[in-house]
Amino acid sequence: MADSPTELRAAFRSGVSGPTSGLAPGYAQANLLVVSTDWAYDVLLFAQRNQAACPVLDVTDPGSPATALAPGADLRTDLPKYRVWRDGDPVGEPTDVTDLWREDLVAFLVGCSFTFDSVLTRAGVPWRYPGRNVAMYVTDRQCRPAGRVHGPLVVSMRPVPEELVDTAVRITTLMPRSHGAPVHIGPAAELGIADLTRPDFGDQAIFEPEDVPVFWACGVTLQAAVMASRPDFAITHAPGHMFITDLREQI
């Protein structure tokens, strides 16, 4: 598959599907959450109040499937897979949501840690999950609520060799639009995670000797908020199937 954002979005539009981890290195990937205008203020404020988990990259105008992050893209077709929600429950995973689109829908695009994976790799931090989805966990930390929107903090976890943890912290601190610095380094129990081998989303991570678990705030926090807050209708990306933007990673 070609690897420019435009070509990848065109492939997804034509029906190709699959996780986006490792695709289009150097370009920002984004989480998607679509809700009705009735819920938009609460979602935007929730994102503002929980910026580490939900760094907003763009918000569309009501009814518009266009985003400033990728001129020419169509948010109804250009992601590899969506998840549709009714009353907080997932009800389907289509690869196109054109028939579900409405004039009162607003799309939120939120930064994703996939964006910093290629930067970490270039800096010599080994990538422990090529071909797999990153491991994600629901923590026991509650986000600061906003109106009707509330839910727990979700984190992604990467095994990092102990001597490279400083490097990973230093680099990601400079990338606040991709969740910034880790929220926790070390024992998972301190985040209320009982068993690292059983992620709530994504695939189990592979640890090498000397690897330390490093946890970053994760955009799936928004999906957890949908589950907890139960808006009548929502569309998100399917986990790991992100929107690939034209935005150059910034560091």
Next chain:
Amino acid sequence: MADSPTELRAAFRSGVSGPTSGLAPGYAQANLLVVSTDWAYDVLLFAQRNQAACPVLDVTDPGSPATALAPGADLRTDLPKYRVWRDGDPVGEPTDVTDLWREDLVAFLVGCSFTFDSVLTRAGVPWRYPGRNVAMYVTDRQCRPAGRVHGPLVVSMRPVPEELVDTAVRITTLMPRSHGAPVHIGPAAELGIADLTRPDFGDQAIFEPEDVPVFWACGVTLQAAVMASRPDFAITHAPGHMFITDLREQI
């Protein structure tokens, strides 16, 4: 006057008034904009779309005069001076807005460049306006609009010795919640500013030989948006009379 945020807010609450430039060094100062819930989404989205000018530090719940930025503070009394707006026109500058407060009002607190002045000073960048208000200008650049909210970018300008411009850029780049890196360095005409000696807000700046004008996005952009967008009712701080938070500057 004592110089802790708590003591300063108590003084303002008791009726003391005056510009806050240079007060409580090391603590973040904030712009205030209060609108009805009807306007809150458009304002929040405008801030999100114009983050350099409007880095949101906190948004209150409807009707609440309390903010997470300063537990115990009361946003109706704890600023040294307010400006009240009706239909986009300023109609008064009280030092207390308790009698104007309503259950449907939402307060936005937005980062201010006063926060980085003390950091620049410590780094050896001379402060050219002690005892004066910083010079601010309306530019010919339009902000990205959001719903009914639109308006021009407003900038603050500081004269910086040419050999220290790099230092000023390096430091403020690390402080995105206080507007971040300059938006422009050098000739004012490139921002559509006709005459540097006549600021639109604040006081004329004093240039020393070898000083270069350096421009930062400014939170007064929100007041310019009120003027342009004409909500029926709004309250802001009076220019230069900021809310002093308990938030430590972050660099």
